[in-house]
Amino acid sequence: MSFTSSTVPYSTISTLNTLTLHLPTTPPKPAQGIWLICIHGGAWCDPLITSTCFDATLKHLLFSSSASQISGIASLNYRLSPYPSHPTDPSSPYDPARNAKHPDHITDILTAILFLQDKYKFGDRYILIGHSCGATLAFQVAKKRYWGKRYESTEALELNVEPPLAIIGVEGIYDLSTFVEEYAHEPFYRGFVEHAFGRDEAVWKEASVVDVDWEDSWTEGREAVIVHSDADKLVSLKQPERMWKALGDKGWKDDEGAERRKRFVKLKGLDHDEVWEDGKALAEVTGEVIGRLT
Numbered sequence: 699m700s701f702t703s704s705t706v707p708y709s710t711i712s713t714l715n716t717l718t719l720h721l722p723t724t725p726p727k728p729a730q731g732i733w734l735i736c737i738h739g740g741a742w743c744d745p746l747i748t749s750t751c752f753d754a755t756l757k758h759l760l761f762s763s764s765a766s767q768i769s770g771i772a773s774l775n776y777r778l779s780p781y782p783s784h785p786t787d788p789s790s791p792y793d794p795a796r797n798a799k800h801p802d803h804i805t806d807i808l809t810a811i812l813f814l815q816d817k818y819k820f821g822d823r824y825i826l827i828g829h830s831c832g833a834t835l836a837f838q839v840a841k842k843r844y845w846g847k848r849y850e851s852t853e854a855l856e857l858n859v860e861p862p863l864a865i866i867g868v869e870g871i872y873d874l875s876t877f878v879e880e881y882a883h884e885p886f887y888r889g890f891v892e893h894a895f896g897r898d899e900a901v902w903k904e905a906s907v908v909d910v911d912w913e914d915s916w917t918e919g920r921e922a923v924i925v926h927s928d929a930d931k932l933v934s935l936k937q938p939e940r941m942w943k944a945l946g947d948k949g950w951k952d953d954e955g956a957e958r959r960k961r962f963v964k965l966k967g968l969d970h971d972e973v974w975e976d977g978k979a980l981a982e983v984t985g986e987v988i989g990r991l992t
């Protein structure tokens with residue numbers, strides 16, 4: 699299978715509103731193939747973690763037997779929150795790419811998906827994979843809401859993105875309040891959550907993706923996969939365990955035949971970023987999901 703890659707802007711709002719596309723030279727029939735859309739992490743603010751962080755995963759995936767089922771892959775960049783103390787690339791208060799505040803990040807993600815759905819007409823035939831805060835953003839796509847009273851409805855929400863068939867959350871953050879509480883001894887954590895979401899915990903709750911009534915917003919959702927390593931030193935197993943329980947409470951079941959299936963893949967020995975730096979396990983999990991959906 700051969701793929702051609704290119705980087706394209708999906709909006710002119712900032713220099714970070716781009717996506718990297720990988721398109722097969724001989725695509726499968728649309729009804730048989732599936733798209734994969736990737737959302738990077740980096741605490742909503744790290745300029746060094748970008749769409750390219752999925753390159754190792756994609757390389758493994760494109761050399762696997764699943765490659766022939768892939769209609770297209772897009773890895774998204776999006777506006778970041780301020781990081782004025784970054785050691786090598788501090789943000790400037792005048793850079794529209796580095797001063798995002800919730801819901802800007804999710805608005806960008808929705809704008810990018812809509813751009814792809816308009817252009818390639820794949821509807822809900824796609825898988826969203828997100829790492830760390832990218833996992834939050836992936837489930838926010840399926841939560842599909844107006845982010846509380848204080849926010850106006852956004853154009854992307856009005857235009858109505860179709861949510862994916864499956865979401866893979868990797869080393870994810872799912873509940874902002876318990877996350878900040880768990881790491882109360884590390885001021886950096888509260889710092890980046892406040893840079894991205896402000897100080898109002900009611901906003902954190904609206905933005906979190908636990909305890910969601912998925913029946914309302916994600917009717918066609920078939921599979922939620924939670925991938926987490928037992929050696930992640932930045933995000934412990936408490937977040938995925940919280941999400942796992944929340945999915946179960948809303949009727950997601952861990953059986954093969956379930957209409958809404960949840961799966962927990964526990965990786966061994968890899969630290970937070972090593973999971974994508976290595977990419978083998980992620981390619982394997984993604985290949986399995988592709989196999990089940992095609």
Ligand SMILES: N[C@@H](CC(=O)c1ccccc1NC=O)C(=O)O
Pocket residue numbers: 739740741742744747829830831832932933
């Ligand atoms: N790479 C970031 C740190 C980071 O991404 C992070 C740190 C702690 C917990 C979660 C993190 N990322 C989640 O998206 C930095 O170097 O500032």
